[in-house]
Amino acid sequence: MTKRTRHKEEISEDLINRLPDDILVNIISHLTLKEAARTSVLSNRWRNLWTFTNSLEFDASESLWNVGFGNLEQERSKYINWVNNVLELHRGSTINEFKVRFDLCDFHQSDITNWVYTVLGKRVQYIKLDLWPGRYGHYYTFPKEFYNSIESGRGLSGIKFLRCLHFKTVNVNGKDIELFIQNCPLLDRLCVDHSKTLVRLRVIGSSIQLKYLEIQSCYLMEEIEISAPSLLSFRYYGQAIKINIENVPQLVDVSIRGSHTFRVTYFVGPIISCFPQLKTLELDSCNEVSL
Known part of the structure; x- marks a missing residue:
């Protein structure tokens, strides 16, 4: 040198x-x-x-490729200790984003729930729980006490700062999601991927600020009802379901895809009234079409 x-x-x-x-x-x-x-x-x-x-992203998904079945619990323990230690050492008063990406399940409910409580206490704006693949089908579920705290308005004041929620391999039902939407006035992005308990969802309200809604691979899904004047984008990937969309004057992006048995015409009716305003429309495996 x-x-x-x-x-x-x-x-x-x-x-x-x-x-x-x-x-x-x-x-x-x-x-x-x-x-x-x-x-x-x-x-x-x-x-x-x-x-x-202010950015806490715990992504250890790549290490899963090298983990044998017998060592999975050991790696899970190491991962949980990592998250716990960082959150314990964290001195900032706010967190912009908190992302978890590892194979965890309902057996680890206590730790995962404590993480969420901790970051909500620091006015987190973006929470992503990507717990794929959720072995044995024991998907993580928020405890009843968590929803009781949201509903009562006590103990979870930090939830009002949330802007984005992304749940993958997390069991939430329609009422749970609606509770988040109703109590998170700044929430503008919501994605639910692989929930085994989501059957019906109502996103309805003139004061809802939600702009981006994505529902993916929720195979027990039967119905979605949407009336949200701020909604810009709606994406649904899964089996044929009943969809009712109205009062969405700003909706410009729609993507609906399904399996090989998926019938595109099934979804044309519910969204036909939106055609004049759409900029992007994707149906099934079609390429994007500019309107």
Whole structure:
């Protein structure tokens, strides 16, 4: 390394260290959690900065490919300890996003529920629980006490800051989802993927701010009823169901796909009134069509 190169690096490092903590935390928040934690060795000043990160993404899905069946519980234990330790060390007052991506199920209900309570207490805006593949079919389910807290308005005030919910291999029913929608005034994105308890869903209300709704692979689904003036995009992937859509003046994107037995004409009627305003329409395995 030349003196000139070393001098440039020293200047760059000096400039970075002059930045205020909030800017450094913002930079760290763009790193993965493991990368962020590594910054703690840079200096005494950096030791705890990573614990203020506002982005907590716990993605260990790739490690599942290398895990044998006999070692799965051991890996689950390691993963749960990782999340618990980071949340315990986290010092920030707010969290923008909290994402879990690993093979967990209802056997781990206590830990998962505690995570959600913790991040809601820090005014989290985006929660993603991707617990695929949910072995043995024991999908995670929020305990009854959780919904009671939402309904009573006590103990979960942080829920009002939620903007995005993404549940994959999480069992929620229509009433559960409606409770989230009704009590999260800022919620504009909702995705439910592989719920075995979702049968009927009503997204109805003039004050609902929901803009993006996606229901995917909920194979017991029978009916969706939508009346939401703010809705921009509706996507449904699954079997043929009854759909009723009205009062959606801003809806411009519709995607409906199903299995090889899926009949496209079955869904034309419910959405035909929206045709003049649509910009994108996708039915079954068709390519996107610009209108």
